[in-house]
Amino acid sequence: MTLPTIRGACEGLAEFTEAWLRDAIDLVSFCIVEDGPVYAPILERLEAELQILQRREDVMARARRNLVRRRDEFVERDLVLKKQNSAVPGLEPRGHSH
Secondary structure, eight states: OOOOOHHHHHTTOSSOOHHHHHHHHHHHHHHHHHHOGGGHHHHHHHHHHHHHHHHHHHHHHHHHHHHHHHHHHHHHHHHHHHHHHHTSTTOSOTTOOO
């Protein structure tokens, strides 16, 4: 059985995708079952790359959630300040005088 080279499959890829890594993990797993653990280091490397990719995506998701939370806090604070200012005569926003 001839194993396709991972290097050849990667040509032109700027970065691994999760789908590509999962496909490669499946292929290497098949090879290990058929030919023994000789390909185990490749499987371990692919699994490590997948974990790195997933952590990177998790970091991006957490960062986005933090920014949304922060934006929501500013919006809430702005609404409270506007409500407080509207209760005090003379503190209406410019251009909104009665």
